[in-house]
Amino acid sequence: MPKLVRFGISLEKELLAKFDKHISKKKYQNRSEAIRDLIREEIVKTEWLKDKEVAGTITLVYDHHKRELINKLTDIQHDFHELIISTQHIHLDHDNCLEIIAVKSKPKEAQKLADTLKSIKGVKHETLSMSSTGKEII
Numbered sequence: 001m002p003k004l005v006r007f008g009i010s011l012e013k014e015l016l017a018k019f020d021k022h023i024s025k026k027k028y029q030n031r032s033e034a035i036r037d038l039i040r041e042e043i044v045k046t047e048w049l050k051d052k053e054v055a056g057t058i059t060l061v062y063d064h065h066k067r068e069l070i071n072k073l074t075d076i077q078h079d080f081h082e083l084i085i086s087t088q089h090i091h092l093d094h095d096n097c098l099e100i101i102a103v104k105s106k107p108k109e110a111q112k113l114a115d116t117l118k119s120i121k122g123v124k125h126e127t128l129s130m131s132s133t134g135k136e137i138i
Ligand code: NI
Pocket: 064, 089, 090, 091, 092, 096, 097, 098
């Protein structure tokens, strides 16, 4: 169990009121947990700006009737096989597929893979969720 440290924060009353309203909406039990998450988010953002190893997911939505598109997406994933740790394919409905690609790599490589997949004609939507290997955050 990590050692806990207490410290005081001074801030404007109105700002604290807004923060309390915000954390209540987000279902936090207390301010400490909300502040911990804010700190973790900043650390993860920094990881993505530096050259450290990160983890994340790329989510794609595309029309599975476009066979050429599927071949291209597969070719690209083979080109980037070293950073892809897992993929999941979900048949959303008769026409649409959702694919989740989990990556662990340097930020630039993950971004390059996401950009390359997104640039393929027929990809309807893509997001890159920038997360962490968890090593730098507690
Ligand atoms: Ni499918």
